[in-house]
Amino acid sequence: MDEIQEIMSTTKFNIADYLDDNEMIVEYLNNILEEGDSSDIISAIGHVAKAIGMTKIAEDTGMSRPSLYKALSENSKPQFETILKVLRAIGGNIQINPAA
Numbered sequence: 001m002d003e004i005q006e007i008m009s010t011t012k013f014n015i016a017d018y019l020d021d022n023e024m025i026v027e028y029l030n031n032i033l034e035e036g037d038s039s040d041i042i043s044a045i046g047h048v049a050k051a052i053g054m055t056k057i058a059e060d061t062g063m064s065r066p067s068l069y070k071a072l073s074e075n076s077k078p079q080f081e082t083i084l085k086v087l088r089a090i091g092g093n094i095q096i097n098p099a100a
Helices: 002-009 022-035 038-052 054-061 065-071 080-089
Strands: none
Touching: 022 038, 038 054, 038 080, 054 065, 054 080, 065 080
16 A cells, blocks of 8 residues: 555656756757657747746746746647747757758
């Protein structure tokens, strides 16, 4: 019984807790861009925004925190302009490379 209680009390994994430097953030986003779909990419950008701080991202984008959370939540369909604003606020950009 103690074992079950221990399992139930284990905290859920949160990737944002591990995105603590620019190198890790870049590696994470590039991996998702290569292998994920649009929903995965939006979610990953949200994880990075949370790791950096939604208040800071809100200030840098001129958006409200609730709007950011909504735009970057699971199953959301944010406008491309919103994604660009957030990418710039987290220090990223989009670059196109030839497909292999």
